[in-house]
Amino acid sequence: MGLLKKVLVTAAISTALIANVAHAENKKIALVVKALGIGFFDAANKGAQEAAKELGDVDIIYTGPTDTTAEGQIEVINSLVAQKVDAIAISANDKDALVPALKKAMERGIKVISWDSGVAPEGRMMHLNPSSNPLIGNMCVKMAADNLPEGGDVAILSAAATATNQNTWIEEMKKVLPNYKGINIVATVYGDDKTDKSYTEAQGLMKAYPNLKAIIAPTSVGIVAAAQAVTDAGMVGKINVTGLGLPSEMAGHVKSGASKSFAIWNPIDLGYAATMISYNLVTGKEEAKPGAELSMGRMGKVKLDDNSEGAMADPFVYDAKNVEEFAKIF
Amino acid sequence: MKALLKHRETQLVAVILAMVGLIALRFPSFVAPASLGNVFNDTSILIILALGQMTVILTKCVDLSTAATLALSGMVAAMLNNLYPDLPVLLLVVVAILTGVLAGAINGLLVWRLDIPPIVVTLGTMTIYRGIIFLISDGKWINAHEMTDAFKAVPRADFLGIPVLSWMALSVTAIMAVLLRRLATGRAFYAVGGNPHAAVYTGIDVGYTRFLSFVLSGALSGLAGYLWIARYAVAYVDIALGFELDVVAACVIGGISIAGGIGTVFGAVLGSLFLGTIKNALPVINISPFWQLAISGSVIILAVAFNARAERRKGRVILKKAEVVA
Numbered sequence: 001m002g003l004l005k006k007v008l009v010t011a012a013i014s015t016a017l018i019a020n021v022a023h024a025e026n027k028k029i030a031l032v033v034k035a036l037g038i039g040f041f042d043a044a045n046k047g048a049q050e051a052a053k054e055l056g057d058v059d060i061i062y063t064g065p066t067d068t069t070a071e072g073q074i075e076v077i078n079s080l081v082a083q084k085v086d087a088i089a090i091s092a093n094d095k096d097a098l099v100p101a102l103k104k105a106m107e108r109g110i111k112v113i114s115w116d117s118g119v120a121p122e123g124r125m126m127h128l129n130p131s132s133n134p135l136i137g138n139m140c141v142k143m144a145a146d147n148l149p150e151g152g153d154v155a156i157l158s159a160a161a162t163a164t165n166q167n168t169w170i171e172e173m174k175k176v177l178p179n180y181k182g183i184n185i186v187a188t189v190y191g192d193d194k195t196d197k198s199y200t201e202a203q204g205l206m207k208a209y210p211n212l213k214a215i216i217a218p219t220s221v222g223i224v225a226a227a228q229a230v231t232d233a234g235m236v237g238k239i240n241v242t243g244l245g246l247p248s249e250m251a252g253h254v255k256s257g258a259s260k261s262f263a264i265w266n267p268i269d270l271g272y273a274a275t276m277i278s279y280n281l282v283t284g285k286e287e288a289k290p291g292a293e294l295s296m297g298r299m300g301k302v303k304l305d306d307n308s309e310g311a312m313a314d315p316f317v318y319d320a321k322n323v324e325e326f327a328k329i330f
Numbered sequence: 331m332k333a334l335l336k337h338r339e340t341q342l343v344a345v346i347l348a349m350v351g352l353i354a355l356r357f358p359s360f361v362a363p364a365s366l367g368n369v370f371n372d373t374s375i376l377i378i379l380a381l382g383q384m385t386v387i388l389t390k391c392v393d394l395s396t397a398a399t400l401a402l403s404g405m406v407a408a409m410l411n412n413l414y415p416d417l418p419v420l421l422l423v424v425v426a427i428l429t430g431v432l433a434g435a436i437n438g439l440l441v442w443r444l445d446i447p448p449i450v451v452t453l454g455t456m457t458i459y460r461g462i463i464f465l466i467s468d469g470k471w472i473n474a475h476e477m478t479d480a481f482k483a484v485p486r487a488d489f490l491g492i493p494v495l496s497w498m499a500l501s502v503t504a505i506m507a508v509l510l511r512r513l514a515t516g517r518a519f520y521a522v523g524g525n526p527h528a529a530v531y532t533g534i535d536v537g538y539t540r541f542l543s544f545v546l547s548g549a550l551s552g553l554a555g556y557l558w559i560a561r562y563a564v565a566y567v568d569i570a571l572g573f574e575l576d577v578v579a580a581c582v583i584g585g586i587s588i589a590g591g592i593g594t595v596f597g598a599v600l601g602s603l604f605l606g607t608i609k610n611a612l613p614v615i616n617i618s619p620f621w622q623l624a625i626s627g628s629v630i631i632l633a634v635a636f637n638a639r640a641e642r643r644k645g646r647v648i649l650k651k652a653e654v655v656a
Binding site for chain 1: 357359360365368372471473474475476486558562563564569570571572573609610612613614616619620
């Protein structure tokens with residue numbers, strides 16, 4: 001860790017310390033992110049601040065290294081341990097490398113949870129996933145079905161045929177299909193997360209299935225390429241492109257109407273939920289163990305599995321109403 | 331030899347027609363004029379790149395950095411468009427081409443002046459150019475709504491019923507045909523690849539000619555870079571990743587000899603169209619993605635095998651004649 005980074009981290013922590021003098025009895029919850037200056041994590045901090053305001057007696061220490069390294073995060077964790085924070089909620093740069101530092105923190109009585117990007121079970125009390133595979137699969141079909149009250153043909157544009165996460169989501173989509181009347185999945189094609197191939201595959205879908213009403217692309221490259229292909233084919237309004245994408249990448253295609261809605265995690269909700277869980281662990285109101293149900297304020301409850309992992313919520317849906325606002329964040 | 335080449339191109343035309351016919355059996359509307367026009371339009375960028383690559387291969391070199399150059403030029407144009415939306419699109423196209431020229435010139439100079447094998451040079455610059463894109467863009471995407479409408483409109487614009495993207499491919503083909511057949515520089519590409527030693531005795535500077543071929547390939551990659559970014563309306567580091575292999579494959583299928591000195595513009599265009607037809611047809615005839623990869627791969631190997639046979643046959647003919655004389 002360079003001198004500059006040390007100074008920065010020290011400065012960040014001392015600022016937090018000075019703030020703490022004013023409310024000595026406040027709970028100190030550290031939100032440790034992969035790196036400072038990333039829009040996604042700044043948004044998570046926004047959510048954490050919202051939770052702190054709601055709770056009243058919480059100070060959020062928003063910190064992290066200046067680049068996404070495990071070493072940087074270890075230094076940050078050590079400083080936080082030294083200044084005796086009450087809880088650490090971390091999005092980890094490395095699943096295993098942080099375990100010793102976080103174990104030390106837990107030995108000192110600090111509550112440690114991971115969110116977004118997890119830590120190995122021995123290094124944290126619980127892990128909060130933004131969503132789960134069944135929830136993602138269901139949301140993808142739901143977004144397509146919501147715009148098709150009469151039902152219709154739907155195709156899936158995936159990444160590589162061997163991509164594990166994509167295949168899991170596609171399986172989940174097929175499982176929930178009976179719940180959506182009239183929706184038929186007519187084809188699954190693979191764009192390999194390449195713009196040109198995804199575009200050609202989307203063109204192929206439109207040619208091969210003249211009655212196609214929606215394309216579900218649970219990949220950020222695929223959804224953008226499919227939206228462009230639909231626009232170029234003059235099918236905006238006839239074929240709706242949906243799936244998983246980032247607001248900053250999809251804003252233009254939502255505006256053009258090629259995509260009515262798409263989903264991805266909401267970082268604000270994630271920061272909020274992580275803070276709420278940390279607070280409840282610190283006050284001793286709740287305990288993180290397999291099978292436990294933890295409350296997350298306005299986000300409801302999360303049930304932990306055998307690995308003490310839980311899924312926060314459905315992926316958050318972005319449409320014409322909110323995409324512009326989030327496009328500025330991530 | 332010319333007759334042989336002609337023969338090969340007629341073969342390729344026949345293969346492409348047969349393939350289109352087969353596809354039509356399974357999916358009749360594929361042969362509708364609009365659909366075929368679409369296939370050509372979709373293949374335009376590949377054609378432009380293959381023609382640039384062809385000149386490099388003619389001189390016994392290879393340019394593996396062509397896709398990276400495309401991505402770099404496209405990113406430069408897209409970033410300028412994003413930062414200064416008032417700049418005329420034509421200027422951005424020129425900037426993209428000049429970026430390509432610069433990238434090509436670096437390749438060319440390293441090959442010419444330092445005498446490093448072209449495959450090593452371009453393998454290196456391929457990653458360097460990708461790295462530069464990451465540095466200038468900070469790894470961020472330039473998305474559809476961050477580009478102006480005029481910037482995105484050019485490749486799609488309609489001129490006499492055909493999109494400008496297709497016109498670009500047609501005009502590049504025409505220019506390259508004239509250059510390679512009629513102009514001294516064009517003939518020099520063949521001479522340098524066909525027999526470098528003989529070329530020196532006819533007063534051709536082998537190194538300089540290779541340099542020129544890299545610059546030409548870079549310029550065409552630059553043009554293709556703008557067209558790609560404007561067409562797909564998104565720019566990021568990994569744009570066209572691995573596309574250089576398609577480009578080399580199109581040349582090989584089109585009968586451009588990897589050994590240099592042999593090949594025609596028509597062949598390169600046909601090779602590109604062959605790959606383009608496969609790419610466009612496989613999605614509509616509903617073949618498993620695993621088979622798609624296997625089919626594309628087998629076709630390339632078959633084409634190279636044909637090439638090798640075509641070149642070997644040439645040798646045999648000479649031997650036979652020698653026997654008759656003896």
